[in-house]
C-alpha cells in the first residue's frame with residue numbers, strides 16, 4: 052500500500068479508482084466547501100483548513116475537474132485575492148488546497164505592491180467583492196536575499212531586477228543592523244509593509260475594510276513544513 056493510500060485509509064476515507072484517475076474526488080468533498088465564503092472569517096477558515104490538509108498530505112485538490120472548468124467558464128467569484136511571491140514553491144492553490152476560481156492571484160517576486168498590482172487588486176475588490184486579501188511571504192525569499200546582497204555589496208542588480216531591489220530596500224535597510232537573521236526578519240517585515248501599503252494607498256481597499264466586508268491578512272509560508280502562519 053502506498054504512503055498516500057495509507058494516509059487515506061487512516062482517515063477512514065475510501066476513494067474510487069475512477070475518482071483518482073479523473074482528478075475529481077467526490078468522496079472527499081466537504082459539503083461546506085461548496086458554499087463560496089462570504090465573510091473574511093469564513094474565507095480565512097477555508098484557506099487555513101486547506102493548508103492543514105496540505106501540510107499533513109491530505110490535500111483534496113478541490114474544484115479542479117472538467118465540471119468545475121465548465122461551471123466557471125462564464126464567470127468567477129473568487130473568495131480570496133492573493134498577493135504572493137512568484138516563487139515556484141509557493142503556488143497559492145496548492146499550499147491552501149483550493150481550486151479553479153477560488154483565488155485571484157497576483158504574484159511577483161518579493162510580493163511587492165506596485166501601482167500595477169494595486170490596480171489589479173482594486174479591480175478584484177470592486178468586481179468580485181472578495182472578502183479577503185492575503186499577502187503571503189515565504190521563508191528564504193530570493194528577492195529579499197538579492198536585496199540584502201545588493202545593499203551590502205553596493206553592486207546594482209542587473210537589468211530590471213533592480214526594480215525589485217528598490218521596492219524592497221525601504222523594508223530591508225532598517226533591518227541590516229538588527230539582531231537575528233536579516234532575511235528572515237525581512238520576510239515578516241515585508242509582509243507587514245505590503246499589508247500597510249494595500250490599506251494605506253487605496254481608498255477602495257480601505258473603504259471595504261472599514262465597512263467590515265474585507266480583511267487584509269499578512270502571512271508567511273514555511274518552505275520546510277508547508278505551513279502558513281499569520282504575521283501580526
Ligand SMILES: [Zn+2]
Pocket residue numbers: 136137138160161162189191192193194
Ligand atoms: Zn520569494
